[in-house]
Amino acid sequence: MENKKFVLLDIDYITKNNKAVIRLFGKIIGEENKGTIIALDKNFKPYIYVIPYDANECINELSELELFEVEKIRKNDVGESKEFLKITLEHPQDVPKLRKKIWDLPSVEVVREHDIPFYRRYLINKGLFPMNTVEVQGKVLNSNKSSQENETCIFEIENEPKHLESILPELNVLNFDIEACNPRGMPQEREDPINMISFSSNQGFQKVFSTKNSSFDFVETVPDERELLKKFVETIKSENPDLILGYNSDGFDFPYIKERAAILRVPLELGVDGTPLKFMRRGYRNAAVIKGIIHIDLYPYMRRYLQLDRHTLERVYKELFGDDKVDIPGDEIYTCWNDDGEKLEKLFEYSLEDAVAVTKIGEKMLPLSMELTRIVGQPLFDVVRMATGQQVEWYLIRKTFEKGDVFPNKPSSSKMSKRKGNHVIGGYVMDPVTGLHDNIVSFDFQSLYPSIIISKNISPDSLMDDDSKENCYISPEEGHKFRKEPAGFVPSVIGKVLHDRKRIKSKMKQSTDPSELQILNVQQEALKRLANTMYGLYNHSSFRWYSINCSEAITAWGRYYIKKTMEQSEKQGFKPIYADTDGFYATYIGSLEDD
C-alpha cells in the first residue's frame, strides 16, 4: 500500500473487463519526486433514483431488468419527503440504455438523477475538488502506460485543504501559438503548411520552431513541416505541462495541427496515458482534449469575462495590460513569411509575442477560475468552458448531495419553451431627469437581490401553495408566499457563499502580504460572481431550480424597496433624478423643514 498526495487536475473513466474504472489525473507537489500520477478506482457504481407510484410493485417490475441493486430510500425532493427507489447499475452506459425502459414502467412516475456524467458523480459523491489536494491509498501508477490490472485506490481527502497560493506556483503552464498563411485570406488546413509553432511557459521557457532560418536564438529551425509537428509533440512531452493554453486553440490551432498531422502521418499521442489529441463536442463548439493535461482556450473564456466590442488577442491584451503588443495584420502574414529579411524576423517576434501574451493573460485570469473550480467542484477544463449559470447549477447539485436530498431534473424541451414564454417584470427604472444637476448623491443597495432572497427565504422549497397566511413572507404585487422556516435551499446556499465572502474580506483587512491579498481578492470575487448569478437563474428556462414565482417575488420586492427608499429620501430633502434596479441618484435640495 502506498500513500500519495497530489493536486487533482482531471478525471475520467475507462472500461476494463466491462467495468468502469475511474481515473484521477494528478500532479505530485511539494516533494522531490514531482510528477504526473494516475490513480484508479474500480469500486464506484452508477445509480439513479425512481419515484414509484407503488414501491413494491415497482421493485417487482424492475426485477425483470438486469440491475445491480434496488433499494427503498426516503429522501427530500425540493422540500418534500418522498419514497424513492435507488437503482444501482453495473456500468455508466447502462444508464442511458435503461432509463427510458425504467421510466416507461407502469409503476414508475419519474426517473431522477439520470443525466450526471459518471466522473462528475464521482467527484460529488467522494467530496473531491479538482485543483485541490487529494490523498489516496492503494497501488498507484506513475504516468505512461496503464497496462497493469486490478488497481484499487481508497480515497481520503486531506483534512486541511491546501491554499491555492501554495498550489499555483507548482503548476507548469505551457502556452502555444501556430502560424500558417495563404495569399488570399485565412490559411486552409488542407493546402497551407504550418510555418511556425511558438511556445512560452510560466517557468520561463520560450521557443519558436520554424521551417525557416532566423538570427534570433529563440528560433530553432527544422528541415520540414513533419519535423515541426514532431517537435510540437516532443516539446509537450519534455515540458510535461499541467496546463496548455492557447488563443482560439479549440477552434483553430488544435484542429489545424490535427489535420496537418493526419496528412503528414505524425502521431499526436499527447495524453499522459499516451492517447491522441481528440475533440469533444461541447454545446455549440468543439473542445480539444489532451488526457491528463488541462487544455484551456482563452478566447471563449475572455469573451465571457470581458465585455468588449471585439475579443482579438491584441484587444484583450490591451484591455488587461494597457500596452500594445507587436501586431501584424492578418493579410500581411503571407508577405512576411515570403520575405527573407526584416519582415520575416518581425513575424518570428510576433509569433513568440502571441504565445507570451497568452502566458500573461493566463497568469492574470486563471487564479479566478481555479478558485471557482475549487468551489464548484468540477474539473477546471469544464469550469472554464461553462457559463456562470452552469457553474452555479453544478455547485447546487453538489450542495443537494451534501444535504442528502435529490435534485430536480433538467426540463424537457417542451417545458423549456413553455418557460421561455413566461416574462417577469424587471427592476424599477426611472428615466433620468434631463439637465445638469449639482450636489448629486448616489444610493446603492449592496447586492440587493441576494439579500432579498435570503431575507424573504425565496426558494422553490419554501414556496407555499396553500391558503394559509401564517408564518410567511408575502411578496408585493403578485403575493407569492414563502415559509419563514426552515431556511430554503437556495437562500441557505447564497447565505453561506456571502458569509464565506465576508470572512475572506475581513481576512483581507488583516493581511499585508500582497500575494496573499491577491489570492484572497480572487476568492471573494469568485464568491461574489456565484452569489450574484443565482437570482437571475430562477428565470432561466433550463435551470433545474427554475421558478417563475421566485423570480417575480425577487424583482417585486426589489422594486418595492427601491421605491420606498426613494420616498424616504424625499422626506429627507433629496430629489431622485434617476433610478435603476438596485440604486438611484438624487440631488440634495435641502431640508424641507426648518430645524
Add this chain to the structure above:
DNA sequence: ATGTGGCGGGG
C-alpha cells in the same frame, strides 16, 4: 414586435 441565421476568433 417576434422569428431565424450567422458570427465571433484564428492566419
Add this chain to the structure above:
DNA sequence: GTGTACGCCACAT
C-alpha cells in the same frame, strides 16, 4: 458519453 449547452446583432416577416 448518466453528453449536445452562447449571446448578440442583422435582417426578414
